[in-house]
Amino acid sequence: MSKTNLTRRGVLKSGAVAGAGVALPTIFTASSAAAYTNEPTGGTVTLGFNVPQTGPYADEGADELRAYELAVEHLNGGGDGGMMNTFSSKALKGNGILGKKVEYVTGDTQTKSDAARASAKSMIEKDGAIMITGGSSSGVAVAVQGLCQEAGVIFMAGLTHSNDTTGKDKKANGFRHFFNGYMSAAALAPVLKNLYGTDRKAYHLTADYTWGWTQQESIAAATEAMGWETVNNVLTPLAATDFSSYIAPVLNSGADVLVLNHYGGNMVNSLTNAVQFGLRNKQVNGKNFEIVVPLFSRLMARGAGENIKGIVGSTNWHWSLQDEGSKAFVKSFGTKYGFPPSQAAHTCYVQTLLYADACERAGSFNPCAVGEALEGFEFDGMGNGPTLYRADDHQCFKDVLVVKGKENPTSEFDLLEVVEVTPAAQVTYAPDHPMFAGGSLGTCNPGA
Amino acid sequence: MFGLNKKDSALLLAVAVLTMLAPFILNPFPTDSGLAQFNAGYPDLMQRFVIFGIFAIGFNILFGLTGYLSFGHAAFLGVGSYSAVWMFKLLSMNIIPAIILSVIIAGLFALVIGYVSLRRSGIYFSILTLAFAQMSFALAYSVLTPITNGETGLQLSLDDPRILDGASTTGSLPVTSLFGLEMREAVDMAVGPWSFTFSVGYYVCAVFMILAFYLAIRIFRSPFGMMLRAIKSNQQRVSYTGLNPRPYTLAAFVISGMYAGLAGGLLASMDPLAGAERMQWTASGEVVLMTILGGVGTLIGPVLGAGLIKYFENIFSKINDNVLHGWFSFLPDGIEDFIVTIIHPFVGKGWHLTLGIIFMLVVTFLPGGLVEGGQRIARMFRGKKKTGGADAAKTEAAE
Numbered sequence: 104m105s106k107t108n109l110t111r112r113g114v115l116k117s118g119a120v121a122g123a124g125v126a127l128p129t130i131f132t133a134s135s136a137a138a139y140t141n142e143p144t145g146g147t148v149t150l151g152f153n154v155p156q157t158g159p160y161a162d163e164g165a166d167e168l169r170a171y172e173l174a175v176e177h178l179n180g181g182g183d184g185g186m187m188n189t190f191s192s193k194a195l196k197g198n199g200i201l202g203k204k205v206e207y208v209t210g211d212t213q214t215k216s217d218a219a220r221a222s223a224k225s226m227i228e229k230d231g232a233i234m235i236t237g238g239s240s241s242g243v244a245v246a247v248q249g250l251c252q253e254a255g256v257i258f259m260a261g262l263t264h265s266n267d268t269t270g271k272d273k274k275a276n277g278f279r280h281f282f283n284g285y286m287s288a289a290a291l292a293p294v295l296k297n298l299y300g301t302d303r304k305a306y307h308l309t310a311d312y313t314w315g316w317t318q319q320e321s322i323a324a325a326t327e328a329m330g331w332e333t334v335n336n337v338l339t340p341l342a343a344t345d346f347s348s349y350i351a352p353v354l355n356s357g358a359d360v361l362v363l364n365h366y367g368g369n370m371v372n373s374l375t376n377a378v379q380f381g382l383r384n385k386q387v388n389g390k391n392f393e394i395v396v397p398l399f400s401r402l403m404a405r406g407a408g409e410n411i412k413g414i415v416g417s418t419n420w421h422w423s424l425q426d427e428g429s430k431a432f433v434k435s436f437g438t439k440y441g442f443p444p445s446q447a448a449h450t451c452y453v454q455t456l457l458y459a460d461a462c463e464r465a466g467s468f469n470p471c472a473v474g475e476a477l478e479g480f481e482f483d484g485m486g487n488g489p490t491l492y493r494a495d496d497h498q499c500f501k502d503v504l505v506v507k508g509k510e511n512p513t514s515e516f517d518l519l520e521v522v523e524v525t526p527a528a529q530v531t532y533a534p535d536h537p538m539f540a541g542g543s544l545g546t547c548n549p550g551a
Numbered sequence: 552m553f554g555l556n557k558k559d560s561a562l563l564l565a566v567a568v569l570t571m572l573a574p575f576i577l578n579p580f581p582t583d584s585g586l587a588q589f590n591a592g593y594p595d596l597m598q599r600f601v602i603f604g605i606f607a608i609g610f611n612i613l614f615g616l617t618g619y620l621s622f623g624h625a626a627f628l629g630v631g632s633y634s635a636v637w638m639f640k641l642l643s644m645n646i647i648p649a650i651i652l653s654v655i656i657a658g659l660f661a662l663v664i665g666y667v668s669l670r671r672s673g674i675y676f677s678i679l680t681l682a683f684a685q686m687s688f689a690l691a692y693s694v695l696t697p698i699t700n701g702e703t704g705l706q707l708s709l710d711d712p713r714i715l716d717g718a719s720t721t722g723s724l725p726v727t728s729l730f731g732l733e734m735r736e737a738v739d740m741a742v743g744p745w746s747f748t749f750s751v752g753y754y755v756c757a758v759f760m761i762l763a764f765y766l767a768i769r770i771f772r773s774p775f776g777m778m779l780r781a782i783k784s785n786q787q788r789v790s791y792t793g794l795n796p797r798p799y800t801l802a803a804f805v806i807s808g809m810y811a812g813l814a815g816g817l818l819a820s821m822d823p824l825a826g827a828e829r830m831q832w833t834a835s836g837e838v839v840l841m842t843i844l845g846g847v848g849t850l851i852g853p854v855l856g857a858g859l860i861k862y863f864e865n866i867f868s869k870i871n872d873n874v875l876h877g878w879f880s881f882l883p884d885g886i887e888d889f890i891v892t893i894i895h896p897f898v899g900k901g902w903h904l905t906l907g908i909i910f911m912l913v914v915t916f917l918p919g920g921l922v923e924g925g926q927r928i929a930r931m932f933r934g935k936k937k938t939g940g941a942d943a944a945k946t947e948a949a950e
Contacts, residue, residue: 156900209871211900216704216826221595224822225865228748229593242703246824249706253724253735272706311693312702340693341702543709545724 139469140255140550141231148203148468150175150455151210151232153223153247154261158214159341159368160239162402163447167237167261168209169440170448174455177435178205185435186456189428189484194463201462208232214239216246223247227254233468234259234458239367239447241265241314248277255550257470259454262447264366264398266317269498270539275547276470278477278497280457281450282530284318285538287397287417288325290503290525294415299360299393301330306358308349308373310365311338319364321538322397334358339369346373350380359387361394370396371406378410399506402445404518411508411518418504420449420486421519429486443516453485457492471547488527495534497544500527559768562850566764570757573597574747581744588874591862594737594750595821599861601753601760602817607841607853608760608767609810613803614839615848616776618783622677622835623664623684627657627808629691629830631815633698636705636825643715644725646734646755646820650813657812658805665804669797672786684835691827704826727820729755734821752821759817760854763810768850770806779803844913846920855921863906870898 143149152171155164176182180197187195199205208230210222219238226232235251236259238244244263251258252274260268260279264287269279305326309315315338323333334356339349350373353361361382365373377383377394385392396403399416422433422443432452436444444452461476462468478494487501506519532539555563569576578592591597610624631653638649668679691699699705707724716725727734729751737750770776781789782796789796819825828834841860846852875891875898882890897905917923 207873208869209873209899211868215828216702216824217828220822220824221599221865222869224595225593225869228595229590242701245703246706246826249724249824250822253726267703272708338693340689545709 138549139471141227141233143203143231143233143468146203147206148200149226149230149232150205150207150458151223151226151230151235151237152207153210153212153219153226153235153237155214155239155243156211158212160214160262160366162406163239163262163367163400163445164212164237166402166445166448167239167451170436170444170452171207171209171236171455173436173439174452175205175207176439178455178459182439183431183435186428186432186452186485189431190456190460191483192460192464194460195456196463200459201466201468205459212238212240212243212247214243216242219243219247220250223250224254227251227256232256236451236454236458237261238263240312241268242312244268245272245313248272248274252276252545252548255470255548257458257473259458261451261454263314264318265314266321266538267313267542269496270317271541272313273496273542273544275474275497275544278454278457278474278492280454280492280499282417282419282501282503283498284314284321284397285532285536286503286530287318288321289530289532290417290505290523291322291395291397291415292325292329293525294505294523295326295395296329298415299390303331303360303390303393304334304356304358304388305331305360305362305395306334306353306356307336307362307364308346308353309336309338310369311340314366315364317538318397319362322362322364322395324538331360339365339373341369343369344372346376347380349373350376350382353377353382354380354385357387359390359392361392363394363396364398365396366398366400367403368406370403374407374410374414399519400446401443401516401518402447404508405515412510414508415522416506418506418519419446421446421504421506421521422449423517423519423521424486424504426484426486426488428484432486449486456485457482470549474547490527493534495544496539500531502527503530553765555768555772559772563761563765563768566851566854567761570601570760571754573600573757574749574753578745578747582746583744585878588870589866591866592747594735594748594753596861596865597750597753598756598817598821599865600858601756602814602821603838603841603857603861604854605756605760605763605817606811606814606838607845607857608763608850609807609814610838611842611848611853612767612770612810613807614842615853616771616779616783617800617803619669619672619800619804620677620839621668621680621804621807622832622839623680623682623687624807624811624838625832625834626664626684626687626830627661627811628815628818628834629687629825629827630660631657631812632819632825632829633691633705633815634812635816635819636707636823637698639707639713639727639819639823640705640711641714643713644727645715646727646729646816649727649820650759650816653816653819654809654812657815658809660812661805661808662801665801665808669800669804681832681835684830685832688827688830688832691830699825699827702827704824707823727823756817756821759813763813764850764854771850775799775802840910844910844920846922849920849922852920852922859909859921860906863902867898867902867905868900872899 154167155161177185177187179199208226212219223235234257238261241263244260248258258277264283266284307319309319363373382392394414396414396416399418404411433443461473465472465476477492480492483489490499490501492499503525504521505523507522509518509520512518574592578590580586580590614620634653634656635649638652642648664683668676732751734752737748740747778799786796841856842853845856879887879890
C-alpha cells in the first residue's frame with residue numbers, strides 16, 4: 104500500500120509542478136492589472152446586498168432586500184424607473200452603471216457582526232462585489248464598514264441609527280443616508296415639550312449595544328436641556344424577548360415618562376409589556392403617564408398593533424409623504440410587491456441609486472473617485488427634500504419626521520401619522536460635536 | 552517519520568498535501584460557469600475550513616479520547632479572539648505575539664473552568680461547561696463592555712497605542728502581518744477558464760493546522776492518550792487500579808482549550824475583530840456537530856466535519872431564488888416556478904434545514920460519521936479489487 108501511496112504522491116507532485124510551470128507566465132499579469140479591488144472588467148458589475156435574513160431584525164432585512172432588487176431593476180432600465188425620474192441628478196440613464204449591467208449577490212448577516220463580516224468577505228473575495236450595502240443593526244453596520252475600509256470597497260450603510268456609524272467609528276469608505284440618534288433627539292424634543300410640558304421625569308429602557316447607548320445619550324441630553332429629569336437608565340440585552348421584569352420597577356420609580364430605546368422585535372415586546380402593566384392609564388405626579396419610542400417604523404407599528412396608538416417617535420421616511428420622489432417610489436414598490444415600502448426599504452433603495460449616480464458622475468468605480476463624488480453632494484427628489492452628504496463625516500443631512508401612532512388606522516399599512524417635519528437645519532450638528540467625536544475618517548482605501 | 556508509524560505518516564502527508572493544494576481542489580469549476588457558485592476556493596472560506604478544523608481537532612482530543620462532552624468550548628475560542636485583538640491593539644500587528652497570548656489565556660481559562668467542571672462527569676459536566684460558556688458570553692456581551700466592546704465587537708482603531716509598531720501615518724488601519732508579510736495578500740493565478748487564489752493568510756493557517764494535526768496524532772498514540780482512552784472506557788476501573796483520572800482529564804481539557812484558543816487567535820489574525828457571539832452556545836454546539844458529523848475519536852473526522860459545516864454555511868446560504876431561477880430557466884415557466892418553490896426552503900436562509908437532514912442521515916446510517924462512510928466505500932473497493940485506493944489508506948489510518 105505504501106507503494107501506491109508513493110506513486111500517488113509522485114503523480115500529485117509532478118502534476119502540481121507542471122501546473123505551476125504552465126501558469127507561471129500568467130501569475131504576475133493577473134494580479135497587477137487591477138487598479139483597485141474588484142475592478143469590473145466584463146460587461147457586468149456586482150453589488151453585494153448583506154441583510155439580516157434571520158434574527159430579531161429579519162422583517163427589516165426582507166424589506167431591504169426587496170428594495171435592493173427594485174433598485175437593480177430600475178438601474179438596468181426595467182420597471183417604471185421609480186425615483187430615477189425624480190432624482191435631481193440626471194446622470195443615470197437606465198443602462199446599468201457606466202454602461203455595465205448591474206448584478207447582485209445576497210448574504211445573511213444573522214444580525215451578528217461575525218457572520219456579517221464573513222458574508223461580506225465572501226462577496227468581496229468570491230463574487231467580486233465592488234460595493235457592499237445593508238445592515239439592520241448598528242453593531243453589524245460598524246463591523247462591516249470597518250471590513251470594507253480594509254478591503255478597499257465602498258460601504259453604503261442601510262438601516263443604522265447609532266451616532267457611532269458616522270461618529271467615532273466613521274470610515275472614509277463608508278456612507279450613511281439614514282438619520283441618527285442625535286437627529287431623532289433634536290427633532291423629538293420640541294414636540295415632546297409641546298405635548299407633555301417641561302416638568303417630566305423620564306425612565307429609559309435601552310437596548311444594550313452601540314445604537315441603544317448613543318440614542319439614549321442623545322435623548323437624555325436633549326430632554327434634560329428642556330427641563331426633564333432622567334430618573335434611571337436600564338440596559339436590556341438585545342436577545343431579550345420578555346421585558347416584564349424591566350417594566351415592573353418603572354411603576355415605583357416616580358417617573359412619568361417611559362422612553363423605550365428599542366427597535367424591531369425588542370420594541371414590539373417591551374411596548375406590549377408596558378401596556379399590559381397598565382402604564383398608559385396611570386397618573387403619576389398628577390400627570391398622565393406617557394411612553395416615547397424615539398425610533399419608529401411601520402413594521403414595528405404593525406407588530407405592536409393596538410398598543411402603538413398615540414405614541415410619539417421619529418422616523419427617517421414614511422410612505423404617506425406626498426412629494427414626487429416618495430410617490431414614485433411607493434408606486435413602483437407597490438406595483439411590484441403589493442404593499443408600501445418601509446423606511447428601511449427606502450433608505451436602502453436610495454443608497455443604491457446614490458452609489459450608482461456617484462459612479463456615473465465620477466466616471467469610474469474606483470472607491471476613491473466614488474467617495475469624492477459623494478462627499479458634499481447635494482441632491483433632491485429622493486423623498487426627504489433637499490439633502491446634503493456632508494464631506495466631514497459622510498452623514499446625510501435632511502428633514503426628520505416626527506410621527507404618532509394613528510388612533511383610527513384605515514388599513515394595516517396606515518398606522519402612523521406625521522406630526523411634524525423637522526427641517527434639516529434644526530437637526531444639524533457640528534462634525535466635532537462631543538457625541539460624535541473620537542474617530543476619524545482616515546483616507547480612502549482603493550485596495551489592491 | 553517524525554516518530555510516527557507508517558500509517559500515521561501517510562495520513563499526515565495526505566492531510567498536508569490536501570491542505571497545500573486546497574486552492575486547486577476547492578475551485579474545481581471554471582469561474583464563468585454556472586457551477587462556480589459551488590466553488591469554495593476563496594481565501595476567507597479556506598481559512599475558516601482550516602481554523603475550524605483546528606478547533607474540531609482540539610475538541611476531539613477531549614470528547615473523542617476521554618468521552619467528556621463539553622458544551623462550552625466556544626468560550627475558549629472567544630477568549631482567544633479577544634486576547635489576540637487586544638494584542639493587535641496594544642502591542643503590534645504581528646500575529647505571533649497575538650497567537651501566543653491567545654493560546655495562553657485560553658489555556659488558563661480552560662484550567663479554571665476545567666478544574667470546577669471536571670468534578671462531575673456525564674451530563675452534569677456538559678451542563679456545567681454550558682453554564683460557564685453562557686456566563687462568559689453574557690459577560691462579554693454586556694458586563695465587560697469596556698474590554699469587549701459589547702455587541703459591536705472588539706475592533707482596531709486608528710488611535711490604538713501599538714507600542715512596537717509606532718503610530719500609523721497613512722491614515723488607514725494597519726493590517727495583520729507575519730513579520731511584514733501581510734495576511735490579506737493574495738496572488739491570483741489564471742489557468743484557462745479557471746482562476747485560483749493563493750492567500751498568505753490561508754497558508755499561515757494551513758501550516759498551523761498541519762502542526763496541530765501532527766500534535767494530535769502524537770497525543771492519540773502516546774501513553775497519555777492511552778490513559779485518556781482508559782478513562783473513557785471505564786473510569787471506575789482506572790480509579791480502582793490506583794490511578795487518579797482527574798489530572799489526566801484536566802490536562803486533556805486544557806490542551807483542548809488551548810487548541811480552541813489557537814483557532815480563536817487565528818480567526819482574529821485573519822480578520823481583526825472579536826464578537827461576543829463567537830462564545831454563544833450555538834457556536835459551542837457547532838463544534839460538537841462538526842466532530843460527530845466527521846467521526847468521533849478519529850483523527851481526520853473532525854476536520855472533515857468542520858469543512859462540511861462551513862461549506863454549507865457559506866455556500867448554500869448564498870443560493871437565493873434568483874440563482875435558482877437561473878439554473879432552471881430552461882424549463883417551462885410553470886415547472887420552473889414549481890421546482891424553485893420546492894428547493895427554496897432548503898437553500899439560502901434554509902441551509903440549517905439541509906444541514907439538519909444530513910446530520911440526521913449520518914447519525915442514523917453512519918454512526919461513525921463521514922469517516923465510517925469512507926471506510927465502507929474503501930471496503931467495497933477492496934472486496935472487489937483486493938487493493939485499496941488512496942482513500943482507503945487515508946480513512947483506515949484514522950482507525
